[in-house]
Amino acid sequence: MSRKREPSQYFDGSLDSEIDPKPSNSSVRGRIHREIEHGRFLAEHGAGEIWNWEGPAGKQRWTRRVKMLSDHLRTGMSVLELGCGTGYFTGELARSGADIVAVDVSPELLEIAKVDCAVANVRYEIQNACALSYPDAVFDSVIGSSVLHHLEIQEALREIYRVLKPGGTIYFTEPNMLNPQIAIQKNIPWVKRKLGDSADETAFFRWPLRRLLQQTGFRDVRIEPFDFLHPKTPLPVVNQLNALGRFLENVPVISEFAGSLYIRAVKLSSTMIMQTEEAKDRAATLRNRARLGANKNLLFWYRELYRDQFKNFPDPAALSVLEVGSGTSPLKQFLSNVVTSDVLDLDYLDLVFDCHEIDKLEAIRDGSLDVMTLTNVLHHLKSPITFLNRAAGKLKPGGKVIATEPFFSLLSTPIFKSPILKYLHHEPVDFGISEPELKNVGGPLASANIALPWLIFFRKHEWLRRLNASYDLESLSLRFFSSLSYMLTGGISHRLPIPRFIYSALFPIDLALSRSFPGFCAAFFTVTLTRR
Numbered sequence: 001m002s003r004k005r006e007p008s009q010y011f012d013g014s015l016d017s018e019i020d021p022k023p024s025n026s027s028v029r030g031r032i033h034r035e036i037e038h039g040r041f042l043a044e045h046g047a048g049e050i051w052n053w054e055g056p057a058g059k060q061r062w063t064r065r066v067k068m069l070s071d072h073l074r075t076g077m078s079v080l081e082l083g084c085g086t087g088y089f090t091g092e093l094a095r096s097g098a099d100i101v102a103v104d105v106s107p108e109l110l111e112i113a114k115v116d117c118a119v120a121n122v123r124y125e126i127q128n129a130c131a132l133s134y135p136d137a138v139f140d141s142v143i144g145s146s147v148l149h150h151l152e153i154q155e156a157l158r159e160i161y162r163v164l165k166p167g168g169t170i171y172f173t174e175p176n177m178l179n180p181q182i183a184i185q186k187n188i189p190w191v192k193r194k195l196g197d198s199a200d201e202t203a204f205f206r207w208p209l210r211r212l213l214q215q216t217g218f219r220d221v222r223i224e225p226f227d228f229l230h231p232k233t234p235l236p237v238v239n240q241l242n243a244l245g246r247f248l249e250n251v252p253v254i255s256e257f258a259g260s261l262y263i264r265a266v267k268l269s270s271t272m273i274m275q276t277e278e279a280k281d282r283a284a285t286l287r288n289r290a291r292l293g294a295n296k297n298l299l300f301w302y303r304e305l306y307r308d309q310f311k312n313f314p315d316p317a318a319l320s321v322l323e324v325g326s327g328t329s330p331l332k333q334f335l336s337n338v339v340t341s342d343v344l345d346l347d348y349l350d351l352v353f354d355c356h357e358i359d360k361l362e363a364i365r366d367g368s369l370d371v372m373t374l375t376n377v378l379h380h381l382k383s384p385i386t387f388l389n390r391a392a393g394k395l396k397p398g399g400k401v402i403a404t405e406p407f408f409s410l411l412s413t414p415i416f417k418s419p420i421l422k423y424l425h426h427e428p429v430d431f432g433i434s435e436p437e438l439k440n441v442g443g444p445l446a447s448a449n450i451a452l453p454w455l456i457f458f459r460k461h462e463w464l465r466r467l468n469a470s471y472d473l474e475s476l477s478l479r480f481f482s483s484l485s486y487m488l489t490g491g492i493s494h495r496l497p498i499p500r501f502i503y504s505a506l507f508p509i510d511l512a513l514s515r516s517f518p519g520f521c522a523a524f525f526t527v528t529l530t531r532r
Contacts, residue, residue: 028152031200032105032128035150038198039106042085045196052231053088056238061229065173066092068262069143072169073098077140080163082129082156083147087113093143094119101139103127130155134163143171148263149186150201153209157216166269170218172262175203176225179259206261211428215440218265219276225249225258282344285327288492292328297496297503298489299330301482302375304507306334308481309373309402309526319370322394324355325377328492338373339364356382359390369395374403378453379427383437385456385466388529392470395531401471404526405453407480412523415487416450431455436463457527470532477528483521485510 052058066089073079075097084090084102086109094100100122104110110124127133130152142160160170175182185191186203206223213221228245229238249255268276292298310316316335323331326340326349341351353361372391378384391401406416417429427448433439436456438447456463457478467473485507490496514522 028130028155031152034199035105036107039085039104039109041196043106043108043112055231055233056235057229057233057242058231060238060242061227061231062088064227065089065145068173069093069145069171070096072141072171078138080134080139080142082142082144082160083150084113084124084144085109087117087124089145090122091117091119094122097121098141099123101125103129103132105129130159132159132163136162137165137168139163139168140165141169141171145173146175148172148174149203150198154212154216157212157218161216161218161267164267166267168267170263170265170267174261174263176256176258176261177203177205178225178257179203180257181230182259204261206256209261209263213263213265217267219268221265222263224262225255225260226262227258227260230259278344282346285342285344285346288328291492291495292330295489295492295495296500297498298486298492299333300500300504300507301486301489302330303334304511305375305404305481305524305526306331308479309404310335310371313371320368321371321373322351322364322369324358324372324374324391325380329375331373331375355391356387357390358387359393361394364394366393367396369399371399372401374401376405378403378405379450380448381438382447384452385436385463388467389470392531397531399531401529401531402526403453403529404481404524406450407458407518407522407525408451408454409483409519409522411483411521415523436460436466453527454525457525467529471529472532475530477526479526479528480514480518480522481511481524481526482507483510483514483523486523 053062069089070093073093073096077096077098079093079098079100081090081093081100081102084104085106087102090100090102090113094117098121102113102122103125104113105126105128107126110126114124129147142164148156164170175186177183177186182203185195185197186201189199192199192201206225210221210223226249228248229242233241245258249258292302313319317337319337321335321338323329323338323340325342326332327342327344327346329340332338332340339350340348341353341355342349343352343354345352351361351363353363358364372395378387381387388401395401406412408416416427427450429451430439430449431451433449433452433455436452438449438452440447457476464473485503488496488498488503488506488510514524518525
């Protein structure tokens with residue numbers, strides 16, 4: 001399907017200046033130059049053999065990827081294929097009838113593609129994927145096989161997003177860094193060279209890539225591991241091992257170690273984004289509420305948390321209490337006088353409003369609340385500091401804000417942060433923020449940085465002082481709550497079958513450990529702020 005070519009004097013390294021005459025920095029320019037050199041190497045040594053598409057297993061893998069990248073294409077669509085190389089996929093993509101612009105950084109590879117795949121609905125161009133020359137919103141879809149891992153990914157995704165029309169889609173297949181061979185191949189230089197990789201190419205963990213796509217603006221992001229079939233598999237066992245691999249793709253945990261990732265996402269208009277995010281968040285909240293209600297150990301954990309939050313009040317039932325972020329919360333099961341609220345319009349709530357504008361809420365009189373409580377909510381807010389200062393006006397003098405949030409200890413940090421353990425907690429963690437705000441805001445569930453409250457109350461004292469005008473920081477209370485007991489419930493998404501009597505017996509030990517050795521094993525903390 002591909003052929004080697006003799007070195008060409010027509011295309012030379014000087015053409016990298018035609019791609020981007022003013023690259024954003026010298027490292028980008030160097031990367032472009034190295035990719036051009038790598039393209040020359042592939043052209044001279046046979047891209048198909050190096051990419052392993054030529055053998056019996058390679059052909060099956062190629063056929064599967066063609067289907068993944070082309071099933072959504074239709075006649076008349078305007079499609080950008082990034083990293084088309086020698087046109088290995090381009091000819092098959094063209095069969096859809098879509099108008100395809102196939103681009104690559106390598107003149108040598110494009111020269112082969114123009115000869116091997118010259119069809120009327122394909123146009124070949126030299127382009128730098130991080131600085132495309134096209135106007136905004138011109139393509140219905142952007143696709144590619146094994147190309148994103150060659151690029152400065154943040155810059156490339158911004159450009160892809162820019163040139164897509166609203167409603168446009170992306171479809172990519174890329175290497176999976178959790179696959180042991182891929183991890184070795186992409187991280188050990190001499191192995192890279194031996195296998196014909198370029199110096200800069202890498203692979204992806206799907207969770208950080210999903211987050212990056214969402215931060216760029218993409219929605220309906222789906223990234224699925226696939227393909228356990230090794231390209232060097234000998235012919236007599238190709239079909240058997242391919243069938244086994246398809247089975248393993250459906251086995252939880254094991255599937256994460258497949259060789260490739262199938263990446264799909266949509267660019268929505270601003271109106272579509274709002275409508276889609278609200279619908280998704282509403283559905284997720286209702287689903288999570290039902291799961292929580294069915295998880296008896298998790299309900300026990302919440303009951304103990306609420307007891308701890310209100311333990312300093314002689315009669316909590318006599319208080320005026322507002323809960324912010326009640327979508328999934330079971331608090332009203334244990335404290336019937338609480339006024340529940342959320343930004344999502346859910347039938348069982350007392351109030352629906354955006355808590356960032358709580359100071360404008362007429363349903364709650366200024367100076368009327370004894371307590372405002374939030375559980376795992378602050379880390380979803382655009383600006384927790386701004387919210388807390390505005391919320392103070394609704395509290396009586398001496399009224400309390402009680403908020404429980406994740407705490408980062410030696411034990412909990414890998415659980416909250418590690419991509420491998422995202423089964424236990426899937427929300428983003430960013431310790432490197434320069435201001436106490438979320439960088440990117442989508443729907444109320446999609447927007448999060450679970451490190452944000454911890455940074456405010458434990459690390460960034462200058463941020464905490466911004467609350468001083470509203471709250472008596474001298475009386476601020478920080479209390480640790482639980483170590484592994486939340487994780488042992490399986491959380492909302494993954495209920496674990498631990499008998500209730502065993503769980504309830506272990507809980508006091510877990511709580512005591514979290515308070516005796518918080519830096520080592522605490523997983524949550526409760527902060528109590530008192531209004532001046």
